Amino acid sequence: MNDVAILTQAANTAGPAALDVVGVGHRYGARVALRDVCFSVRPTSFTVLLGLNGAGKSTLFSLITRLYAIRNGHIRILGHDVAREPGAALSRLGVVFQSRALDVDISVQQNLIYHAALHGIGRRQADEQIARVLTLVDLTDRRRERVSNLSGGQMRRVEIARALLHQPRLLLLDEPTVGLDIKSRADILGHVRRLLRSGIGVLWATHLIDEVGDNDDVVVLHGGCVLAKGAVSDVVAAAGTSDIGSAFTKLTQADTGAGAGA
Amino acid sequence: MTVLTDTPTGHRLTLAQYWICLCGIVWREALRFIHQRERFISALVRPLVWLFIFAAGFRQVLGVSIIPPYETYVLYEVYIAPGLIAMIQLFNGMQSSLTMVYDRETGGMRTLLVSPFPRWWLLTSKLLAGTMVSILQVYAFLLIAWFWDVEVPPVGYFLVIPALLLSGFMLGALGMLISSLIKQLENFAGVMNFVIFPMFFASSALYPLWRVKESSPFLYYVCQANPFTHVTELIRFALYGKVEWVSLAVVIGCAVVFLCSAIVAYDPSRGFLARRGGPGG
Numbered sequence: 001m002n003d004v005a006i007l008t009q010a011a012n013t014a015g016p017a018a019l020d021v022v023g024v025g026h027r028y029g030a031r032v033a034l035r036d037v038c039f040s041v042r043p044t045s046f047t048v049l050l051g052l053n054g055a056g057k058s059t060l061f062s063l064i065t066r067l068y069a070i071r072n073g074h075i076r077i078l079g080h081d082v083a084r085e086p087g088a089a090l091s092r093l094g095v096v097f098q099s100r101a102l103d104v105d106i107s108v109q110q111n112l113i114y115h116a117a118l119h120g121i122g123r124r125q126a127d128e129q130i131a132r133v134l135t136l137v138d139l140t141d142r143r144r145e146r147v148s149n150l151s152g153g154q155m156r157r158v159e160i161a162r163a164l165l166h167q168p169r170l171l172l173l174d175e176p177t178v179g180l181d182i183k184s185r186a187d188i189l190g191h192v193r194r195l196l197r198s199g200i201g202v203l204w205a206t207h208l209i210d211e212v213g214d215n216d217d218v219v220v221l222h223g224g225c226v227l228a229k230g231a232v233s234d235v236v237a238a239a240g241t242s243d244i245g246s247a248f249t250k251l252t253q254a255d256t257g258a259g260a261g262a
Numbered sequence: 263m264t265v266l267t268d269t270p271t272g273h274r275l276t277l278a279q280y281w282i283c284l285c286g287i288v289w290r291e292a293l294r295f296i297h298q299r300e301r302f303i304s305a306l307v308r309p310l311v312w313l314f315i316f317a318a319g320f321r322q323v324l325g326v327s328i329i330p331p332y333e334t335y336v337l338y339e340v341y342i343a344p345g346l347i348a349m350i351q352l353f354n355g356m357q358s359s360l361t362m363v364y365d366r367e368t369g370g371m372r373t374l375l376v377s378p379f380p381r382w383w384l385l386t387s388k389l390l391a392g393t394m395v396s397i398l399q400v401y402a403f404l405l406i407a408w409f410w411d412v413e414v415p416p417v418g419y420f421l422v423i424p425a426l427l428l429s430g431f432m433l434g435a436l437g438m439l440i441s442s443l444i445k446q447l448e449n450f451a452g453v454m455n456f457v458i459f460p461m462f463f464a465s466s467a468l469y470p471l472w473r474v475k476e477s478s479p480f481l482y483y484v485c486q487a488n489p490f491t492h493v494t495e496l497i498r499f500a501l502y503g504k505v506e507w508v509s510l511a512v513v514i515g516c517a518v519v520f521l522c523s524a525i526v527a528y529d530p531s532r533g534f535l536a537r538r539g540g541p542g543g
Binding site for chain 1: 274275276278279280282283285286287289290293294297298370372373374375376377378379380384
């Protein structure tokens with residue numbers, strides 16, 4: 001049995017989920033953004049949160065990262081409730097937000113040292129971790145480069161490195177490939193998929209069907225509601241289609257039709 | 263490849279980690295300041311214009327009688343120097359709030375707020391970082407002013423530090439509170455019109471309050487109620503090795519109120535941020 005299989009088996013048989021979202025709702029004034037959202041991300045799994053623009057993906061990310069208060073439902077990261085134990089939950093979480101959040105005037109290393117400090121990691125340990133994460137994203141040679149000199153894809157990889165610096169157990173990525181060319185998109189997806197080998201759980205939010213792999217888990221979010229969730233093959237079978245793209249179209253159109261009818 | 267494991271116990275941050283976090287935030291603010299030379303220059307030019315041009319022009323118009331903490335007649339340039347120092351800190355506080363609005367729009371603020379440290383610690387650290395930068399600007403101004411014959415007793419250059427820390431903290435906290443209320447960067451111009459200008463002009467920064475009282479008793483009370491007046495007086499007295507106790511109490515009180523309000527405003531369960539429109543997506 002190989003390492004990945006052992007890890008996957010261990011993750012499936014013991015310990016809490018990397019992420020548990022239970023009955024989560026959110027509204028902006030009268031507008032409902034999320035309604036009774038429930039799903040889990042297993043450790044060592046790649047889960048795609050699939051939804052069109054405005055589906056509620058970013059709102060959900062803001063709730064998971066405690067940027068917004070959770071008023072309805074519960075969110076647990078490795079068993080730690082985000083509302084009640086934010087420190088414990090957030091220390092196990094790495095995030096890449098949709099909009100880039102790097103300080104472009106300073107170097108890659110300086111950005112990473114700052115992030116390490118935000119997690120209470122001292123300079124010596126930070127140096128070791130920086131070397132580790134830059135190797136993971138193939139940017140070791142750009143360590144002292146000013147961020148403004150990097151390409152869009154490289155900046156994204158720095159953000160992924162930053163999110164991994166404090167050795168999180170769950171990695172959230174909110175549409176990380178937006179605005180990138182095909183090669184950069186493939187590179188970033190490849191880098192993140194390889195992280196599964198380190199025992200990390202990944203939640204990847206996107207509206208791009210071609211980023212969903214055959215062995216991934218998928219959560220289809222539409223109009224703030226979860227329409228389907230599970231292994232890609234299960235979702236495709238339940239929708240009665242031949243592939244995830246058709247399943248997504250069928251599910252979302254049916255829901256829009258039902259909503260219009262109602 | 264390293265396989266990560268998770269301990270079943272909770273996560274408890276040590277005091278040393280709190281210190282690392284504070285140092286990191288201060289270091290980042292200092293780096294940002296160094297890389298933004300224009301910000302440093304404009305922060306200096308503003309008070310220097312007031313000192314070199316405005317004060318020189320008004321020297322003959324405005325007479326300053328002997329009032330505490332001065333023990334003799336002083337030049338108008340000497341009189342307005344503490345007000346200009348306070349002005350540097352006021353602008354720096356507002357600049358910090360502008361930066362926070364910008365950071366919020368670009369995502370930098372999110373990076374800060376998803377740290378596992380308590381939000382009050384993160385915001386206080388950010389405030390302290392901004393205050394440190396403002397004190398650097400003040401000393402650069404004092405150095406240039408010294409060549410312009412605006413001198414204070416040598417010990418005043420050291421004794422003013424606690425006053426600068428307090429006043430920088432108070433004005434930074436005000437800026438932080440304002441940043442939580444501003445929805446978009448474009449709205450920041452309103453801060454100039456409704457906060458900075460009224461605070462600066464309705465204070466003792468440019469003219470002694472007894473002169474204001476002579477012309478308008480109402481304006482005198484407005485100036486008395488203005489926290490910026492007390493920031494100016496706290497700095498003025500500290501530069502001469504004295505303490506203005508009322509101003510000290512007002513500055514500490516306002517700093518606590520503004521900081522607590524900002525922490526509440528940035529608290530996800532009670533603040534203003536969550537009530538706004540969603541991020542969309």
